Amino acid sequence: MLKLDSRLVLIVLAITFVFAGCGQENRNQTSASKVNSGVGNATTPVSAAPDQAAKEPVEISFYYPVNVGGPLTKVIDSMADSFMEKNPNIKVKPVYTGNYGDNTVKIQAGVQAKQPPDVAVMMSTELYSMLDMEAIIPLDDFIAKDADFNRDDFYPAFVEDTQAGGHTYSVPFQRSTIILYYNKDMFKDAGLDPNQPPANWDELVDVAQKLNRDGHTGLEIPGNDDSYWMFQMFARQNASDPKQSIMGEDGKKANFNTPENVEALQFWLDLSHKYKAMPEGVIDWGATPTDFIEGKTAMMMHTSGNLTNVKSNAKFDFGVAFSPANKQFGSPTGGGNLYIFKDTSPEKQAAAWEFVKYLTAPEQAALFSSSSGYVGVRKSAYDTEAMKTYTEGFPQALVARDQLQYAFRELSTHNHGKVSSALTNQIQSALAGKIDAAGALKAAQEEADRALAPFNK
Secondary structure (H helix, E strand, C coil): CHHHHHHHHHHHHHHHHHHHHHHHHHHHHHHHHHHHCCCCCCCCCCCCCHHHHHHCCEEEEEEECCCCCCCHHHHHHHHHHHHHHHCCCEEEEEEECCCHHHHHHHHHHHHHCCCCCCEEEEEHHHHHHHHHCCCECCCHHHHHHCCCCCHHHECHHHHHHHEECCEECCEEEEEECEEEEEEHHHHHHCCCCCCCCCCEHHHHHHHHHHHCCCCCECCECCCCCCHHHHHHHHHHHCCCCCCCCCECCCCCCECCCCHHHHHHHHHHHHHHHCCCCCCCCCCCCCHHHHHHHCCCECEEEEEHHHHHHHHHHCCCCEEEEECCECCCCCEECEEEEEEEECCCCHHHHHHHHHHHHHHCCHHHHHHHHHHHCCECCEHHHHHCHHHHHHHHHCHHHHHHHHHHHHEECCCCCCCHHHHHHHHHHHHHHHHCCCCCHHHHHHHHHHHHHHHHHHHCC
């Protein structure tokens, strides 16, 4: 018995030594890996040896919002999976954050807690706010050193809001314009040509009035959270100078209260109060595409990002067209860009840049556009076989892209939340009949001036 116990003790001791040796070897490998891992500056890609990358992938968090209907979360998750298959040294953790507003709140909270995402889709309008928080890094070094990245391939209307102070801070990704959707069946029933949508304000009023029948409305334009975006469309269409903007070039000035802008807002109000061409009051952003799909409205003004949602769910023949012109056509660009954040490691920033490049490569831009209705952000996306096939079968997808010749950057200023809210709140009050167009824009201008005063000293 004693001999047996002694043998057991020896066996246990031998096993212990073996495992201890293995553990020490693993720890030595881990330490060596950490010592040998490359560290660059904030905007320099870091390369790692293939065997090392396989053992220790860089993990990055990716925040993104969805502000339109349709299963876009699945599309983005699949794009992240595809990237990781091609880049086993990088692990991407996609985090769906809700709509754009929810997304901004979560990112700002992370920045303030020194725990930002590594890369995120944010509204292009948040550029100055992110700079004020010192939250993002410039991408100039990445772009200059990367022969695979061609900035000139991106549409100029989308590049415009990626830059400030001579630097580039984001890359276009989830971008849109405002387009007119119309129900061709309802056009036929009203005796209208289904291939002749309204091209100007006068025609819009006339057609919407004729379509306001048989239990459905002629037109819906959302006026709640995104009313300031819709207002910019009307303002540019009514501007004498096609380059006239409701903001200054440096993000320090708002130009809301002008005679032409008052006329533009008055036209929006007249569509319901005077012409009875659409419902009165504030129309909900999310309800508008649902109303169109369900046949409750014959036309709607909405983001091109809802194109695939309408295509997939509408049980009728529909068309899309440029937003009707007055003095000229015009639509603000919308949607989000890709930003890389400051309070994260150089390794993660370099990995994030590789992911940004992948998401915006021609093939991926084509995939995202055809899956969503957002505009392919670069010209070469439309040269891919996948996009050619898609647009040949669904030419409506080309309208938002073609409208880019009349597109311009969306309102973006320092203290953007307060400035945009000043305009949004007053427009909503006007739509609700609580204030006239002139009073609304006067009040919005005064509030915006107060919000921007600290940046104009």
